[in-house]
Each structure stands twice: as C-alpha cells, then as structure tokens.
Amino acid sequence: MLQVNEAQDIINKRISDLCYPASPERLYEPIRYVLRLGGKRIRPVFALLACNLFADDIEPAVEPAIGLEIFHNFTLLHDDIMDKANMRRGHSTVHKKWCDNVAILSGDAMQIDAYRHVSQVSQDKLKAVLNLFSQTALEVCEGQQYDMDFELREKVTLPEYIEMIRLKTAVLLACSLKIGAIIGGADVRDASLLYDFGINLGLSFQLQDDFLDVYGDINKFGKNIGGDIMCNKKTFLLISALNIADTQTKTELEKWMTIVHPNPQEKINAVTNIYNRLNIRRVCQTETDCFYQKALVALRDLNCPDQRKTVLRNYANRLINRES
Amino acid sequence: MLQVNEAQDIINKRISDLCYPASPERLYEPIRYVLRLGGKRIRPVFALLACNLFADDIEPAVEPAIGLEIFHNFTLLHDDIMDKANMRRGHSTVHKKWCDNVAILSGDAMQIDAYRHVSQVSQDKLKAVLNLFSQTALEVCEGQQYDMDFELREKVTLPEYIEMIRLKTAVLLACSLKIGAIIGGADVRDASLLYDFGINLGLSFQLQDDFLDVYGDINKFGKNIGGDIMCNKKTFLLISALNIADTQTKTELEKWMTIVHPNPQEKINAVTNIYNRLNIRRVCQTETDCFYQKALVALRDLNCPDQRKTVLRNYANRLINRES
Numbered sequence: 290m291l292q293v294n295e296a297q298d299i300i301n302k303r304i305s306d307l308c309y310p311a312s313p314e315r316l317y318e319p320i321r322y323v324l325r326l327g328g329k330r331i332r333p334v335f336a337l338l339a340c341n342l343f344a345d346d347i348e349p350a351v352e353p354a355i356g357l358e359i360f361h362n363f364t365l366l367h368d369d370i371m372d373k374a375n376m377r378r379g380h381s382t383v384h385k386k387w388c389d390n391v392a393i394l395s396g397d398a399m400q401i402d403a404y405r406h407v408s409q410v411s412q413d414k415l416k417a418v419l420n421l422f423s424q425t426a427l428e429v430c431e432g433q434q435y436d437m438d439f440e441l442r443e444k445v446t447l448p449e450y451i452e453m454i455r456l457k458t459a460v461l462l463a464c465s466l467k468i469g470a471i472i473g474g475a476d477v478r479d480a481s482l483l484y485d486f487g488i489n490l491g492l493s494f495q496l497q498d499d500f501l502d503v504y505g506d507i508n509k510f511g512k513n514i515g516g517d518i519m520c521n522k523k524t525f526l527l528i529s530a531l532n533i534a535d536t537q538t539k540t541e542l543e544k545w546m547t548i549v550h551p552n553p554q555e556k557i558n559a560v561t562n563i564y565n566r567l568n569i570r571r572v573c574q575t576e577t578d579c580f581y582q583k584a585l586v587a588l589r590d591l592n593c594p595d596q597r598k599t600v601l602r603n604y605a606n607r608l609i610n611r612e613s
Numbered sequence: 614m615l616q617v618n619e620a621q622d623i624i625n626k627r628i629s630d631l632c633y634p635a636s637p638e639r640l641y642e643p644i645r646y647v648l649r650l651g652g653k654r655i656r657p658v659f660a661l662l663a664c665n666l667f668a669d670d671i672e673p674a675v676e677p678a679i680g681l682e683i684f685h686n687f688t689l690l691h692d693d694i695m696d697k698a699n700m701r702r703g704h705s706t707v708h709k710k711w712c713d714n715v716a717i718l719s720g721d722a723m724q725i726d727a728y729r730h731v732s733q734v735s736q737d738k739l740k741a742v743l744n745l746f747s748q749t750a751l752e753v754c755e756g757q758q759y760d761m762d763f764e765l766r767e768k769v770t771l772p773e774y775i776e777m778i779r780l781k782t783a784v785l786l787a788c789s790l791k792i793g794a795i796i797g798g799a800d801v802r803d804a805s806l807l808y809d810f811g812i813n814l815g816l817s818f819q820l821q822d823d824f825l826d827v828y829g830d831i832n833k834f835g836k837n838i839g840g841d842i843m844c845n846k847k848t849f850l851l852i853s854a855l856n857i858a859d860t861q862t863k864t865e866l867e868k869w870m871t872i873v874h875p876n877p878q879e880k881i882n883a884v885t886n887i888y889n890r891l892n893i894r895r896v897c898q899t900e901t902d903c904f905y906q907k908a909l910v911a912l913r914d915l916n917c918p919d920q921r922k923t924v925l926r927n928y929a930n931r932l933i934n935r936e937s
Contacts, residue, residue, distance in 0.1 A: 313758040367721060371714040390695040390761060393717060397691060398754040400724055405747045408740075415739055416732070423729045430722040434637040437714060 290597060291347055293604045296337040299347075300330045303355055319383045319395035320402070323362050326378045331608070332465040333358045338601045339469030339483050342593050349410065350472045353418065356406030357465045360422075363399035364429055364461075366392055371437065400426075410472060418468050425464035432457025445523045447532065451492065459491025482587045489584035490605050496577040497609055499524040503561055504570060509612040515557035521546045529572050530564055538563060581609050614921060615671055617928045620661040623671075624654045627679055643707045643719035644726070647686050650702040655932070656789040657682045662925045663793030663807050666917050673734065674796045677742060680730025681789045684746075687723035688753055688785075690716055695761065724750075734796055742792050749788035756781025769847045771856065775816065783815025806911045813908035814929050820901040821933055823848040827885055828894060833936040839881030845870045849900065850893050857891055905933050 304324050309317040333354035340350035368374075369382040370392050376382065384392035407422050408415065435453040439445045466487040470480040502517040503526060517524050530542060542563050545556055564570065584605060588598055628648050633641040657678035664674035692698075693706040694716050700706065708716035731746050732739065759777040763769045769777075790811040794804040826841040827850055841848050854866060866887050869880055888894065908929060912922055 310755075313755055313762060315762065316755060316758040367717055370717060389713070393691055393694060394754055394758055394761075397721075397724065398751055400721065401747055401750045401754070404728055404743075405751075408743050408747070412736060412740060415743075416736060419728075419732050419739075419743075423725055423732070426725045427722055427729075430718055430725070431634075431637055431640060434640040434718055437718075438637060438639065 290600050291337060291341045292600060293334060293338070293607075296334040296347075297330055299337065299351060300333045300354060300358065301327075303351060304330075304358065307355070315387065315391050316395055316398055319366075319387060319391055320399055322386070323366055323383060323395075323399070324359070326380055328358075328362075328378060330358060332361050332461060334604070335462060335487070335601075336465045336469035336472075338604065339466040339475075340473035341469075342483075342591070342597050342601065343470060343473035343475045343479070347473075350469050352409035353407045353468055353472065354465070356403045356409070356422075357461070357468070359399055359406060360403035360426065361461060363396050363403060364433070366396040366399065368433060370396075371433070407468070414471055417471055421464055421467060421471075425460045428456045428460045432460075439523050445528060447525070447528050450523065450525060450528050454495040455488060455492060458495045459488045462491040462494070463487030476592075479591055479593070482591050486584045486587040486591075486605075489580045489587065490608070493577050493580035493584060493609055496525050496573055496580065497611070499526055500570070500573045500577065501612070503564060506612055515553070515561070518557050518560045519553055525576065526564055526569050526573055530567050530569050533567055533572070534563070538567065577609070581605075614924050615661060615665045616924060617658060617662070617931075620658045620671075621654055623661065623675060624657045624678060624682065625651075627675060628654075628682065631679070639711065639715050640719055640722055643690075643711060643715055644723055646710070647690055647707060647719075647723075648683070650704055652682075652686075652702060654682055656685050656785060658928070659786060659811070659925075660789045660793035660796075662928065663790040663799075664797035665793075666807075666915070666921050666925065667794060667797030667799045667803070671797075674793050676733035677731045677792055677796065678789070680727045680733070680746075681785070681792070683723055683730060684727035684750065685785060687720050687727060688757070690720040690723065692757060694720075695757070731792070738795055741795055745788055745791060745795075749784045752780045752784045756784075763847050768855075769852055771849070771852050774847065774849060774852050778819040779812060779816060782819045783812045786815040786818070787811030800916075803915055803917070806915050810908045810911040810915075810929075813904045813911065814932070817901050817904035817908060817933055820849050820897055820904065821935070823850055824894070824897045824901065825936070827888060830936055839877070839885070842881050842884045843877055850888055850897055853896050854888055854891050854893050857896075858887070862887060862891065901933070905929075 307321075307324065309320055311317070336350050336354035336357055337347045340347045365377060366383050369377055370384045370389055374382050375385045380386075382392070383395065404422075407418065410418050432453055432455070435449075436457055439450070439453065463484045464487070466483040467480050470483045475483070499517065502512065502524070503515065505514055507514050516522075517527075521527070527542075531539060534542060542560065545551065545559055545563075548556070585602070588602060588605075591598065631645075631648065633644055635641070660674050660678035660681055661671045664671045689701060690707050693701055694708045694713055698706050699709045704710075706716070707719065728746075731742065734742050756777055756779070759773075760781055763774070763777065787808040788811070790807040791804050794807045799807070823841065826836065826848065827839065829838055831838050840846075841851070845851070851866075855863060858866060866884065869875065869883050869887075872880070909926070912926060912929075915922065
C-alpha cells in the first residue's frame with residue numbers, strides 16, 4: 290500500500306517538475322511562486338490514497354491529483370485578494386507581492402491549468418471526473434460567497450455555517466477522494482461512500498480549525514491564536530456561544546464584538562473566558578468528533594479489504610488530531 | 614444552411630433560458646446580469662456556422678457554443694476589473710455595480726460554467742475539444758497579460774503587438790470555429806484550416822477595431838472616438854505611426870503623448886492629423902485586408918462544397934466591413 294509520505298513525495302516531486310512558459314513572466318511567475326510555497330497537499334494525497342484502495346497502480350490518478358492541488362491553490366490566491374490577506378504560508382500573498390491584477394489573472398490561468406491536469410484521465414472516465422470537478426469548483430465559489438456574505442450579516446445559524454464550510458472546504462476533499470476512487474475503478478456505491486467520508490472529514494477538519502484558532506498551541510498552530518476572535522469571525526465557536534449564552538453572557542460577548550479598537554490580548558482572553566464558561570470547547574469537540582465518526586462509518590462500509598483502508602484511516606486520524 | 618440571424622436567435626434563446634441558482638445571490642446575479650447585456654455573440658455563431666459546414670444537425674454544437682460565449686463574457690468581466698472600466702455595452706460593469714470581490718468570484722464561477730457547457734460533447738470528441746479550449750483559454754490570459762505589460766513599456770514592436778492581439782482576440786474566434794468543425798465531423802486538415810481562417814479574421818477584426826477608434830462614425834461606433842488616442846494605447850495605428858514618422862513628426866506625436874491633462878478634442882484632432890499626414894489610415898487598411906485575404910484563402914481551401922461556405926464568407930465580410 291502507498292503510504293502518506295510516499296504520496297506526498299510523488300505529489301511534491303511532480304509539482305516541482307511542472308513547467309510553465311517563461312513569458313509572460315507576470316502571468317506564470319506567480320503560479321510558480323504559489324506552488325513552491327508548499328502546504329500539506331492533502332487533496333492530492335487523498336486522491337492517490339483513494340485510488341490505491343481499488344488499484345495498485347496509482348499513476349493514472351497523479352495528473353488529476355495535481356490538478357486538484359492547483360485548483361486549491363487558485364482558490365487561496367483569489368480568496369487572499371478578497372480577504373486582503375498579506376501573508377500565506379509565511380510569505381507574501383501574490384496580490385501583495387505583485388498587485389491585484391496579476392493575482393486575478395494568474396489565478397484565472399491556474400484554474401484553467403487545473404482543468405488541464407484534471408482532464409488527464411482515460412476517455413471512459415473523463416465525463417464523470419469532469420462533471421464532478423466542475424460541480425465541486427462551483428460549490429467552492431458558492432462557499433466563498435456565503436463566507437463573505439456572512440461577514441456582512443448580523444446573525445448566522447449553525448446549519449447555515451455548516452453548509453458554508455461544507456461548500457468552502459469539505460466538497461473539494463470529497464471530490465478529491467471520489468476522483469481517485471473513480472480512476473481506481475471503484476463502483477458507484479464505493480465512490481459515493483468515499484465522497485461522504487470526505488464531506489464528514491472536511492467538516493470535522495474545519496471545526497478543528499475553528500477550535501485551534503482559540504485553543505491551539507501558538508508554537509504549533511501556523512496562525513496567531515485568537516485571529517478569528519479579533520475579527521469577530523462567525524465561527525462554530527462564536528455561533529454556538531451566542532446560541533447557548535444567557536442574556537447577560539450574550540450581552541458581554543456582544544460588547545467585546547463592538548468595541549472599536551480593543552486591546553487584542555484583552556479581547557482574546559475575555560472571549561476565550563466566555564467560551565470556557567459556556568463549555569464551548571466541549572461543544573466543539575463533540576461536534577468535531579460526531580462528523581469524524583460519520584466519516585469512519587462511511588469508510589467502514591466501503592467494499593474493499595479492511596487492511597487497504599488502514600492508511601486512509603490513519604491519515605484521517607492524524608489530520609483531525611493535528612495541532613497545526 | 615443555417616443563416617447568421619438564425620444562429621444568433623438560437624444562441625440568444627438558449628442564453629436567456631440558462632438557469633442559475635437563486636442563492637448565493639451575489640455570485641449568480643452578476644452572471645445573469647452580464648449575459649443579459651447581449652453582444653454580437655460572434656464566437657458561438659461561428660461555432661454553429663462551422664459545424665454546419667460539415668453537418669446538417671447543429672444541435673450538438675449549441676452547448677459548447679454557449680460555453681464559448683460564457684467564457685468570452687468571463688474574460689470581459691475580469692478585464693473590466695483590471696482596466697478599471699466603468700461601462701460595458703452601455704451599462705455599469707460588474708465591479709462597478711457590485712464590487713471587485715463580487716466581480717472576481719462571479720467571474721471565476723463563469724469560467725467553471727464555461728467548462729461545463731464546453732464539455733457537453735460526445736465522449737469521442739471530448740478530449741480534442743477540451744484540449745483546444747484549455748489551450749485557448751490560457752492563451753487569452755497570456756494576451757491580456759501582454760496587453761497590460763505593454764502599457765508599462767515604452768516601446769512595443771508591430772510583431773509583438775500582432776502576437777498580443779492574436780492571443781487576446783484571435784485565438785478564441787479560431788477555437789470557436791475549430792470546435793464547431795470538430796463537432797460537425799471535419800477532418801484534421803479542415804478543422805485546422807478553419808482555425809487559420811479564425812486567426813486571420815480575428816487579427817483583421819482587431820485592426821479594424823483600432824481603425825474605428827480613430828476613423829469610426831461616432832453615431833455608429835459603440836465607444837467614444839479617440840479613446841485609444843486619449844489613453845496613449847499602443848494600437849496598430851500608434852505603433853505604425855511611431856515606426857514610419859520622421860524625427861520631427863515623431864517628436865510631435867510623443868509630445869502629445871506626454872502632456873498631462875490635454876484638452877481631449879485637441880489631442881484627438883492633433884494625433885489624427887499626424888496619422889493622416891503619415892497615411893496611417895491606408896497602412897492600417899492594407900494590413901487589415903492582408904489578414905482578411907489570408908482568412909479567405911483558408912476558407913477557400915476547405916474541403917467542402919463552395920455553396921456551404923457562403924454564409925460564413927458573408928458573415929466574415931460583414932464583420933470586417935462593420936462600422937461598429
């Protein structure tokens with residue numbers, strides 16, 4: 290069986306071997322730059338592992354897997370313009386290093402390049418893979434739009450939030466797994482179970498991200514602790530807290546959200562304290578685990594020998610129990 | 614044979630029948646808005662006419678043709694952000710009516726939607742159509758990048774300019790024709806000839822556009838006359854003028870290009886006068902006609918009955934002799 294580090298090595302090698310034209314330099318250099326910044330390569334690794342559940346030869350899944358990683362990086366590139374983010378993976382974002390126009394256009398080119406790679410599948414599987422990829426790509430756009438919409442809204446419900454992160458995060462993980470499965474020769478039921486595995490794992494993964502933003506170890510978590518609290522981001526934690534708080538606690542929480550220039554550490558401590566009083570840590574962990582268990586059930590129901598599932602199960606476990 | 618107005622009616626009907634989800638509204642409403650603004654629908658019309666050269670049933674080309682029009686409108690949407698253009702087809706541009714973020718994201722969704730439509734071809738033709746479409750889409754990005762690069766450069770040569778407009782404008786026309794031809798069942802040679810027809814017609818078309826910006830009739834040309842002159846755009850006319858002008862005329866031309874806040878009509882008149890003295894009108898018409906003749910040769914060499922070519926030939930003629 291292909292191990293996770295072997296899958297990562299294959300992906301990293303193939304990404305570093307990608308050749309883009311030298312000219313126009315301001316179109317292709319940002320693409321090279323973004324792909325060099327690395328990342329966990331979770332989506333392409335999932336595609337290879339899913340393929341390997343059903344086929345020993347994972348080579349046919351490599352090009353589409355690269356396409357999924359390019360697509361993911363394209364979404365980060367455009368999201369960073371929209372969010373006015375200056376840093377990504379410890380380096381300047383493209384729109385900051387170059388300018389918005391360069392980031393828009395090189396992002397557009399990356400999306401096309403993603404399609405080029407995803408399309409490198411045998412003719413009999415091309416329609417299924419393409420349809421799934423296009424539907425997923427549109428859903429990711431929908432998720433990003435809801436995310437921006439929610440910033441402007443006063444109240445967001447928990448189901449709305451879960452639906453947003455399903456679109457913005459989970460569907461691309463699920464799509465990566467399902468594309469790998471299709472290429473590996475999985476039947477419709479198994480491909481669909483892997484999709485469900487991906488959705489639930491993705492939701493679990495994002496809730497863990499919300500959790501780590503407040504309760505993570507600053508030395509291990511890539512971002513600053515409390516970033517979501519500082520910008521009043523309507524995360525699972527904040528929405529849950531507003532849902533279950535009594536009137537007095539809710540007023541206190543809302544007071545911290547309206548102070549114009551709060552002392553950062555003071556605000557983070559105060560809001561974290563409220564979360565602690567409301568036991569939000571526990572609420573979040575329960576929900577994270579609930580989605581994670583659903584993911585494991587989907588994996589269990591998969592019609593392939595259990596020992597083939599071990600790598601995927603362990604990788605999922607590592608992702609959910611991560612500290613960064 | 615399918616007539617141009619019939620092809621336009623089919624395209625317009627199908628575009629107005631397109632259904633996008635109601636929500637998220639800020640993602641899908643801009644797409645509906647842009648597609649409602651109309652336009653000449655040149656690319657999808659070409660795809661249908663090219664298909665009809667080889668097949669009586671053009672229905673299999675309609676969905677891909679719609680995809681080509683959606684892709685074209687996506688490029689306009691993102692170009693308008695980059696060019697900070699406020700108006701398009703007599704209406705506010707998307708980034709002006711909504712905001713940059715909405716324009717970026719709904720453009721991204723349009724590109725995906727374009728792929729969805731272009732992919733609606735039979736399995737045996739899907740690879741050829743997709744490969745051509747992706748290559749073309751990337752080339753259009755390259756063209757837009759060169760166009761922006763040229764704004765920052767002091768000198769652009771004529772071959773560089775022609776290459777830029779080939780990428781930015783001609784390849785998508787050529788791709789539309791070739792996709793129509795492939796779907797209609799053309800062999801490799803004929804599909805390639807139609808591509809050449811499209812490239813040369815596209816170059817001719819763009820030079821005509823440069824020409825009309827200076828010599829067009831304000832009542833017929835959609836944009837203000839002299840717009841390119843006012844923003845010192847390095848068009849075929851300006852590059853040719855700088856190439857053939859004597860030192861004194863060149864200095865005069867460059868003087869007008871460096872005045873910070875010139876009186877618009879004064880600058881337009883002065884530069885047009887220089888063009889007239891240099892006979893740039895004639896230089897441009899000769900070059901336009903040269904590409905147009907090359908297009909006609911490609912069409913002539915096509916291996917199909919001459920009477921089938923009439924509609925396409927007449928349409929090309931109408932486009933090149935247009936006044937708007």
